[in-house]
Amino acid sequence: EAQVTQNPRYLITVTGKKLTVTCSQNMNHEYMSWYRQDPGLGLRQIYYSMNVEVTDKGDVPEGYKVSRKEKRNFPLILESPSPNQTSLYFCASSRREGSYEQYFGPGTRLTVT
Amino acid sequence: QKEVEQNSGPLSVPEGAIASLNCTYSDRVSQSFFWYRQYSGKSPELIMSIYSNGDKEDGRFTAQLNKASQYVSLLIRDSQPSDSATYLCAVNKPGSYIPTFGRGTSLIVHP
Numbered sequence: 001e002a003q004v005t006q007n008p009r010y011l012i013t014v015t016g017k018k019l020t021v022t023c024s025q026n027m028n029h030e031y032m033s034w035y036r037q038d039p040g041l042g043l044r045q046i047y048y049s050m051n052v053e054v055t056d057k058g059d060v061p062e063g064y065k066v067s068r069k070e071k072r073n074f075p076l077i078l079e080s081p082s083p084n085q086t087s088l089y090f091c092a093s094s095r096r097e098g099s100y101e102q103y104f105g106p107g108t109r110l111t112v113t
Numbered sequence: 114q115k116e117v118e119q120n121s122g123p124l125s126v127p128e129g130a131i132a133s134l135n136c137t138y139s140d141r142v143s144q145s146f147f148w149y150r151q152y153s154g155k156s157p158e159l160i161m162s163i164y165s166n167g168d169k170e171d172g173r174f175t176a177q178l179n180k181a182s183q184y185v186s187l188l189i190r191d192s193q194p195s196d197s198a199t200y201l202c203a204v205n206k207p208g209s210y211i212p213t214f215g216r217g218t219s220l221i222v223h224p
Binding site: 031033035040041042043045048050058088090094096100101102104105106107 | 121145147149154155156157158159162201203205210211212213214215216217
């Protein structure tokens with residue numbers, strides 16, 4: 001089944017404790033991206049990747065890191081999480097050719113206390 | 114001006130009515146337009162894409178694109194309570210394969 005998976009789905013952590021949210025897709029998509037979604041603010045792009053070893057900042061990259069060492073994986077790293085990073089996070093992937101439809105993962109709800 | 118604008122709603126319509134959702138975009142040379150549906154707490158899912166001026170129909174859904182006026186709309190005919198969700202408009206900026214999303218319009222279909 002073609003899908004984007006994220007782990008964990010729910011995470012409660014404390015300020016300053018490094019964490020990684022994994023994202024993996026099995027559709028051989030070139031493009032992957034991370035979004036955060038907050039009430040009233042919609043989906044905001046954090047980082048995106050055009051291909052392996054190619055990443056770029058989105059609209060709200062502060063406090064986040066990403067890496068793209070393999071085509072299928074695009075982890076999101078919070079080196080020192082803060083309460084303002086409490087949010088719902090989505091990973092998405094899309095093809096380089098064709099419709100550019102975004103396929104979204106199920107989401108990760110992160111709470112930083 | 115935000116790149117992609119939507120009325121946040123909620124838009125409330127009775128069951129069986131036509132729901133009309135609108136979206137405007139600022140970059141005149143945008144070329145790909147999408148409507149995603151998102152149920153509360155779930156991930157967005159694509160329901161329509163449109164690339165050229167005019168109407169595109171798929172079942173109860175019709176997407177309308179007017180590039181001269183820089184708007185794209187989604188019509189939902191025979192609205193059902195299961196259509197109650199947030200609808201996100203997404204637009205591809207020129208040279209980018211990652212779309213920009215609007216903040217979404219909440220639709221409530223009441224029995």
